[in-house]
Amino acid sequence: MTFQEFLTRFNTEAKIIAYFIKIRYGDELRCNHCGSTKVYQRHTNHKVCDCESCHNTFSVFKNTIFEHSSTDLRKWFYAIHLFLNGKKGISAMQLQREIGVTYKTAWRILHQIRKAMSNKEAEAFFNAIVEVDETYVGGKPRKGNKDDLPRKRGRGTRKTPVVGVISRDDKRVEAGVAKPDRAGKKLSGKQLMAIIDRVVKDASVIMTDEFSGYNILKYSEHIHKIVDHSKEFSRGDIHVNNLEAFWSILKRGILGIYHHVSVKYLQGYINEFCFRYNHRENEHMFDTLIKQSVLV
Ligand SMILES: [Zn+2]
Numbered sequence: 542m543t544f545q546e547f548l549t550r551f552n553t554e555a556k557i558i559a560y561f562i563k564i565r566y567g568d569e570l571r572c573n574h575c576g577s578t579k580v581y582q583r584h585t586n587h588k589v590c591d592c593e594s595c596h597n598t599f600s601v602f603k604n605t606i607f608e609h610s611s612t613d614l615r616k617w618f619y620a621i622h623l624f625l626n627g628k629k630g631i632s633a634m635q636l637q638r639e640i641g642v643t644y645k646t647a648w649r650i651l652h653q654i655r656k657a658m659s660n661k662e663a664e665a666f667f668n669a670i671v672e673v674d675e676t677y678v679g680g681k682p683r684k685g686n687k688d689d690l691p692r693k694r695g696r697g698t699r700k701t702p703v704v705g706v707i708s709r710d711d712k713r714v715e716a717g718v719a720k721p722d723r724a725g726k727k728l729s730g731k732q733l734m735a736i737i738d739r740v741v742k743d744a745s746v747i748m749t750d751e752f753s754g755y756n757i758l759k760y761s762e763h764i765h766k767i768v769d770h771s772k773e774f775s776r777g778d779i780h781v782n783n784l785e786a787f788w789s790i791l792k793r794g795i796l797g798i799y800h801h802v803s804v805k806y807l808q809g810y811i812n813e814f815c816f817r818y819n820h821r822e823n824e825h826m827f828d829t830l831i832k833q834s835v836l837v
Pocket of ligand 1: 572573574575576577592593594595596597
């Protein structure tokens with residue numbers, strides 16, 4: 542959707558509400574209590590509906606990311622438009638300026654959009670050929686803490702390990718934070734397997750690097766192929782290049798836009814980058830996001 546199309550489609554709150562109702566309820570608005578279709582939108586406030594059958598009054602935004610917000614829906618929708626179309630996302634500071642809200646409101650809106658991005662229905666599982674790889678995201682160790690390890694790259698640092706899985710045929714990605722138990726503790730095979738099992742159900746060919754944690758794959762039904770980084774050129778098809786490309790987008794985004802992300806919110810940011818990557822060729826990405834804005 543171009544910005545011009547966006548402007549004509551969503552220039553009034555009434556249009557936004559009508560569009561939202563279509564996405565959430567289809568052709569017929571239904572009472573969320575009794576299921577009746579004898580439901581009428583109030584003329585004074587289109588968000589609010591009254592049910593003639595059971596006299597229930599409800600908001601069409603109940604149980605969505607828009608609930609409990611008094612911010613103009615045009616600002617919400619513009620924020621979503623910017624968030625989906627910026628390759629690396631948008632910071633709360635930038636959004637605050639773009640839509641004219643407080644920093645706190647901008648932060649909350651972005652957080653809610655990430656919630657929708659994370660709220661996907663069970664999708665088809667990855668199979669055939671998948672790449673699995675880990676990376677480390679995060680800030681510097683705190684100063685003055687004697688327990689902190691010296692700064693190191695990769696495994697064995699204080700950074701947070703993230704495990705990713707990409708399906709080769711349709712290039713879908715899924716990535717999860719693997720919380721380390723103790724500082725410097727390596728990722729365990731069990732943690733790797735938990736994330737692989739979440740998205741790869743059928744026996745598949747799994748490509749990984751030489752990290753010993755992946756030895757656990759011996760005990761699975763998958764065929765494990767290991768990339769040999771000691772050779773100048775990786776052997777033909779055995780590589781994790783797709784994931785390495787995704788990691789670089791993720792890291793550049795987190796560093797460039799968000800500067801620093803605490804472990805508490807890291808999964809939300811990762812889901813944001815996965816959503817954008819997985820829907821990069823989806824013309825209806827905006828509709829998909831609005832569908833996922835319904836949280837139950
Ligand atoms: Zn009712």
